[in-house]
Amino acid sequence: MDEQQRTEEQVNIQPQPEKPAGKYIRIKPFKFIMLMFLTILVTAGLTIFALTFGEEKIVEVKVPIERTEFKQLYDAFDELKENYYVEIDDEEVIHGAINGMFDALGDPYSDYMNSEEAAHFNESLSSSFQGIGAEIQERDGYIMVVSPIKNSPAEKAGILPKDLILSVNGESVKGLSASEAVLLIRGEKGTSVTLMIQRGDEEPIEMKLVRDDIPIETVHGEMGDDKIAHIQISSFSEQTAEEVARSLAGFEQQGMKGVVLDVRQNPGGYLTAALDISNFFVPEGKPILLIQGRTGDPEAMVAEGGKKFDVPVTVLIDEGSASASEILAGALQESAGAKVVGKTSFGKGTVQTVADLPDGANLKFTTSKWLTPNGTWINEKGIEPDVDVDTAPYASLPYIDPKEELKLEVNSKLVNAAEQMLEVLGYQVGTVDNLFDEETEAAVKEFQKASELEETGILTGKTTYALMDALREKLRADDPQLLKAKSLLTGKEPTTEETTDKE
Known part of the structure; x- marks a missing residue:
């Protein structure tokens, strides 16, 4: 049956016309594989050559180069790692090495900050x-x-x-x-x-x-009946220029006749803020400062157009005025004809840049120095005021710790300071010396009564705090430097504290 069926199937198959045979290359499998491998290698080599040396390079292939200048550093690290008597903390040692590089610069304004220190630094620039x-x-x-x-x-x-x-x-x-x-x-x-x-x-x-x-409330402004605006700038943050502009615009609407810009005790901040505030008073095209990099000539940064406040201005500075404060004072003194009043400033004539590292650390380092419009570098010298005015003598009296108990028979330099404070506030203490006697006790009781405190005659705790607060208010109300700065704008001489004019 099967045999018969197969025969019938064969009979029913019609013969097909023959096709001409194609041309083939016969090659053994091993040789074929080796040929393909060689082709891939040649192609890869040509591609790398073209990408590296071709005129239209897409990728630049770099070969690591050994930094021979770090050989001693590596050798020292390896020696400690291998032979120090206890296991070293790699991260701490590496941070120490970076700190050492910055210390070697001898620049107090350049610093390496690890991630924790950098976080505090960034925090200080926030609100x-x-x-x-x-x-x-x-x-x-x-x-x-x-x-x-x-x-x-x-x-x-x-x-x-x-x-x-x-x-x-x-x-x-x-x-x-x-x-x-x-x-x-x-x-x-x-x-x-x-x-x-x-x-x-x-x-x-x-x-x-x-x-x-x-x-970080950087701007405080007030204006009295004399129409002289007193604008205190405590630091230069990102928003400071806008705050100053708002204050000036408000005072302008109220009939402002002059401005005292007060940057005493101002340690500085953003360079851009100092430039923007200077721009309110320096005529367009005049220099605000010069920037001197590692190479090349100093480059002038000039005042631009925009809103100008066309009123007389004076600038208050002291030993705590630094960096951006000095930029502002120098620009207004030399390019806007403003008088600078107070004491010689701190003297920081360099500009820093902050570079963030991947681990959250920061590198803060000096990238240039700045010069006043006339080309003066004030670093470690400061800006000299046109009118030299001392603060009130009692402004530098020493701090009295409220935990201290000053009472009868105590003999101390702090008693001397307390007696000076009381005398400035109008209380009779007798002879100002180091002895806390009956007259001192009576003065303390009188002060406590006026301050609505328990009349113990002992200077401690709340009484000490109240005494120092009262002294600060006295200084603010009778500020010889501010009074002189205002008098230069009004033409009326102040009635307190003698001044020395350089002119």
Whole structure:
């Protein structure tokens, strides 16, 4: 059956016409594979050559080059890694090496900040932070105050520009960078920090400060019946120029006749803010400052068009005026004919750039120096005022710790300071000396009565705070530098504090 079926199927198959045979190359499988492999290699080589050396390069192929200048660094690291008596912390050692590079620059304004330090630095440029409110820098191995921030715990405690911070909570800060010291000084609102302060040749004094929110309210303005606007700029942030513009516009509508720009105790900030504020007063086309890079001639940054306030202006400076404050003062002094009043400024004539690293750390380093419109470099010299005016003598009296108890028979330099404060406020203390006697006690009781405090005759706690607050208010109401700055605009001489005019 099967056999018959197969025969029938064969019979039914019709023969197909034959097609001419094609041409084929016969090759063994091994040789074929090797040929394909060789083809791929040649193609890849030609592609790399074209991309690397062709006229229209898409990718630049780089071969790692050994940095021979780092050989000693690598050798030192390997030696420590291998033979130090305990296991080293790689990250800490590497951060230390980077810090060492910045220390070798000898530049107090260039600094390496690890991620934690960088976070604090960035926080200080935001709307607020928590701490004592003092701008500091490292100088000659010491931590020096550039300026306390207005209305901060540092200002209220009486910390002054150029005070040296010797220790924080008993820990010496000598040899630390400014960013390292900030980590020790800052903390949560309501917590306290104890600083050992050295002022000039005086004995170091211990100050206990309570940390607080430090708002970055950079502009405070007021105008009295004399129509002279007094605009205080505490720092130069991103919004400062806009705040100054709003203040000036408001006072202009009220009949402003002159402006006192007050940058005392202002440690600086953004260069752009100083340029924008200067632009309100410097005529278009005149230089605001010159920038000098590593190479080339100084490049002038000139005033542009836009809103101008065509009124007489004076600028107030002191030892705490630095950086952007000095740019503003120099620009108005040399390009706008403004008189500068007060004391010689701090003297910071360099510009810094901040570079962010992938791990959150920062490199802050000097990229150029700036010169006044006349080409003067004020670094470590400062801007000299046209009219030299001292602050009130009592402005530099030492801080009195409210924990101290000054009472009968106490003999101390702090008693001397307290007696001077009371005398300035109009209380009779007898002879100003170091002895807390009956007359001092009577003066304290009289002050306590006026301040609605318990009349114990002992200077401590709330009484000490009230005394220092009253002294600050006295200074604000009877400010010889501000009075002189206003008198130059009104033509009326101030009735307090003698001044020395350079002209």
